[in-house]
Amino acid sequence: MRHDDIWRALDALAAEHGLSASGLARKAGLDPTAFNPSKRIGADGRARWPSTESVAKVLNATGRGIEDFASLVSGLPALPRGGGRGGVGRRVPLIGLAQAGGEGYFDDGGYPVGGSWDEISLPEIGDPNAYALEISGESMEPVFRDGDVVVVSPAAPVRRGDRVVVRTQKGEVMAKELRRQSAKRIELASLNPEHPSYSFELPEITWMHRIIWASQ
Template identity: 35%
Template sequence: MIKLTSGAEGGTTPPERLLIVMAEQHLDVGTLSALLGIETAVARSWLEPGAPKLPLHHAVKLQEAYDYSPTWLINGVGAPMLSNLLEAELDEPSLPFDIVTIPPSRFKRIPVVGMAQLGDNGHFSDIEYPVGYGDGFLTFPTNDPDAYGLRCNGDSMRPRVKHNEFVVIEPNRAVTNGDEVLVKSQDGRVMVKELAYVRDGVIHLSSVNERHGMLRIPQDQIERLHYVAGIVKASAWRPD
């Protein structure tokens, strides 16, 4: 079983908070992996120094199992355990009460250039219009001049991304572990996945929907690995 190391009791970082949960609930890496529907290698990577924040859907699973606060698990804010008070709706991360207005100038016309499969073996209808033209458009706030949109088909990212919704891609933005990414492999597959980690020249991709397992693709077989900036409802699409 996991034992807390000296200095980890404060829970100031995401790995420390996860270690606290594992120590208090007598969980080892294998048990945690089974509970969250992930591979043990992913769970181990979350315990390494500098690991990214716990993804929301996994924090919610720990809430459901042991009553830990997702806000504390992800951001270290508030008490570790939920009280009898109602917690904020957790389909999406809680937002502060201070509303930030996005200037109209930030919104750009984003061309939709194809379709991405949300399963593991889908293919991409890559229209390859020049930037600014495509199969209709979306309006979305972005600073990336090369941003583009894709219609998503499939269910492997439900409930995060639903069938026929759109994702906005920012190809000039760096990606890190835990980000949702668009992946295009040299054999033509294009998928929206969660970047788990990169190790020994192999990219490991996971799905929000635990019915779909881990996917591994050698790094030299990746044609595109682009950052998913946002998810847009189907009703937001407009024809050219």
Template identity: 50%
Template sequence: MPLTHPRLWKALDAAARREGLSASGLARRAGLDPTAFNPSKRFGPGDPPRPRWPSTESLTRVLEVTGLSLAAFAELAEDSPPAKRCVPMLGLAQAGLDGFFDAGGFPTGDGWDATDLPAPTPGLFSLTIQGDSMAPLYRAGDRVLVDREGPAPHRGDRVVVCTTGGETVAKELLSLT
């Protein structure tokens, strides 16, 4: 489906909502004039009013600050629900083996399955719980999402850690040292 004037503005509005912002807030976050995406600026003078299109520079800035790909942005203009995305998924018993995480704790290598999500982020992956050390909270077969880019953990949060012995475990954080 071609990206028409109304669909382009629909995608910009949806991108703003996805970020919890108004169109003005999205423009501001992108380093643009806060009025750049206002409805009053979407048409120029004339009878009928002449459509105004955002510049490619403005669109590029929006993609940068939202982390959206051009394809994901175009999907926001569609009337159908967004296609599901996948994040990497690995069984927790396998997670301690060499080659599944890089030095930053992000998924790497082969052997990962996938978990469908509506809008994953680059730091998001899932693990399948194996064993019962976290029962009844987590049972064998449960999937947990891990967000490496989420807020810093606090006492009482459930966390996934790689121990110095190479084991990957899901536990409750008792203290920070």
């Protein structure tokens, strides 16, 4: 377990409830600055960990269990049983990943538009612009397989190691893992070692959104 994984899980929990890190801390009855980036590194430059008491208060405030939080720490929670096309909950736009590179599905900011989307019913997700993609191909096996549905949040913070959906200026849309992002380049990896990794200059990327859920 890494320091970054714990903070990423807290950021993901905040995003799923439509909150900033400060908003999540406030909701849990903590100092609003408790989860700020400046509080994650000590004055000596060493990484700081959130206290177990802080995490417990966050879970209590959001109605989540320690198992949910552990899933977020590991990188990706699965949808609860009952999630899917026939489930009850908020309706989220859905298209196939293979379709996503076509015209008319996203606006310039990467938000779903148009009337050609299907829908999927999911438990409530804080991001009003969240959307779902049905995975096609083998490049993300064994984590995501052909036919799996992933839910993508444009509002969720993206960090190294996250699984993301990226659209390039050429119109390609791909699901990958963010391996590295610098001021000039983005490096993306296919989870299946038999498929290539990619490196792009930042101007070559139109948008990049984080995958927050998966139905498998």
